[in-house]
Amino acid sequence: MGDALVVRNLSKRFGGLRAVQDLSFSVKENETVALIGPNGAGKTTSFNLITGFHRPDEGSVSAFGREIVGLKPYDICAHGLARTFQVAKPFGAMTVLANVMTGAFLRDKKLEVARARAREAIEFVGLSAKEHTPARDLTTIDQRRLEMARALATEPRLLLLDEVMAGLNPAEIDQAVALVGKLSKRGLTIIIVEHVMRAIMAVARHIVVLDHGQKIAEGSPKEVVANQDVVRAYLGPGYVHVAAPGE
Amino acid sequence: MRVLRSSGALWLGLLTVVLLVLPLVVTSRFAIDIFIRVLLFAFIGVAWNLIGGYAKQLSLGHAAYFGLGAYTSTILQIDVGISPWIGMLAGGVVAMLASLPIGALCFRLRGPYFAISTIATAQVFMLLFLKFRDFAWGAEGTTIPNLGNAPLMMQFEAKAAYYYIALGLLAIGLAITYRIERSWMGYYLVAIGEDEDAAEAIGVNAMRIKRDIYMISAFLTALAGTFYVQYIYFIDPQTAFNFNISVEAALVSIVGGVGTLWGPVIGTVLLEATSALLQSWLGSSFGGIQLTVYSLILMAVILWRPTGLLSVLAEVYARIVRRGSAQTKKAVLDG
Secondary structure (H helix, E strand, O other), X not given: OOEEEEEEEEEEEEOOEEEEEEEEEEEEOOOEEEEEOOOOOOHHHHHHHHOOOOOOOEEEEEEOOEEOOXXXXXXXXXXXXXXXXXXXXXXXXXXXXXXXHHHHOOOOOOHHHHHHHHHHHHHHHOOHHHOOOEHHHOOHHHHHHHHHHHHHHOOOOEEEEXXXXXXXXXXXXXXXXXXXHHHHXXXXXXXXXXXXXXXXXXXXXXXXXXXXXXXXXXEOHHHHHHOHHHHHHHHOOOOOOOOOOOO | OHHHHHHHHHHHHHHHHHHHHHHHHOOXXXXXXXXXXXXXXHHHHHHHHHHHHHOOOOOOOOHXXXXXXXXXXXXXXXXXXXXXXXXXXXXXXXXXXXHHHHHHHHOOOOOHHHHHHHHHHHHHHHHHHHHOHHHHOHHHOEEOOOOOOXXXXXXOOOHHHHHHHHHHHHHHHHHHHHHHHOOHHHHHHHHHHHOHHHXXXXXXXXXXXXXXXXXXXXXXXXHHHHHHHHHHOEEOHHHHOOHHHXXXXXXXXXXXXXXXXXXXXXXXXXXXXXXXXXXXXXXXXXXXXXXXXXHHHHHHHHHHOOOOHHHHHHHHHHHHOHHHHHHHHHHHHHO
């Protein structure tokens, strides 16, 4: 299978801070890759660089065979890359349905078509019962679901999920893990930024570890948790991985 | 659902009939003058609401487009002899073209900085028209030659004719808003107003959408400018680019309810009625006190109901027709 995303020598400085340095990794089609690392390691900045919200100082990003550095976020979305935000950004005044329809308009401007596609995405994430709820009244997990549905409605090939599990309780994390698994089964390529190790071990086939803006390790989950640099920089010496059900 | 929709059509039909018959029943020139002002400012509010209400770009410079519309048609009429009916459309086009560079500059700024920069644009136009006398009469302005009853030159002896033109403009503004609100464009505008980054992340070219809706808004505002100077037979920079026009355009929408079809109309009716009543009650006994009371009422409304008075009316209405209330809400929220 081909590469969905190839990131080469990506760098970004904010003043004196090197947020991302010489980062390279690639993601194969239909693979789920996790980006992990301590706070400030450059994970969200990497997302912003890939999705066009920041322009990298150096490096290239190629998605499905096309160079996307320099494109605007909406062009990158049209090219098939959709993202969620670390702090959910629902359109508060709109209902769940209207939120997701706004995403669906990217592919078809007709109301009826967009409504049908939006309903499908809402059902997929399990929000159908709250279709007519204003987005500002949703709970945290439902806001995350909404963001995923809205991203899905743009019919992406690659989905970038930024800490969709932060702030969720253990039961909700299991639900979110199941949802990510379902997305992957649907044929989507997924890049996920996450701190919840239990979730990462359950969903990711491949892990890239960042620290101080640099890649310090990558490999399968097993390799990564055994890597001494990763334990020192991020996991801590007491880390013991408990196998999640179905792993 | 069908019952509700037909009851909405019934109300709209009833309202239309009342508005059409009104100048035949009420013949006082003073009253008709107030009606015309209400219709005109409601129309300007509707035009403003497209960019300022739905997309939440708080423009305080719509006087720029009002003035450009007014000057374009007046210059064409006096210097070239072209009918203001055509001049009105020409003014709209001029305003649209002017909105492109203004938007390109101002939309780089967000929030209050955007608002401040738009104030500056209207002021710049006023200064230009004040300074360059050869171009358009400078500070003295000019009266528009009175041709008696000349419908083709947008001049009428009967005040009612102006009333119907203003009513027509408002109807056009509302129809355009209605169409936009119920299309993908309406969703995009609200999305941009709610969170521009999130909108761009799902494929919305926010700059382009804002530019397009700003052009429509500018076009409509310019039509109001032409109409106004034709109605008062006079133009000067202070009249055409008056800051009060920018403020009023925003105010009627904010008081009535931003980002709603009828908000600016409700807002204008309430504000103009309050202002006219206060003027007649208090204006003669205590000069100036009517403005103080007016301001206090305005502050109270904004503190008490920041979402606008339309939401109060909607609640009252929902309480009366409780049975249909859940469905109304659903329909309103889904657009």
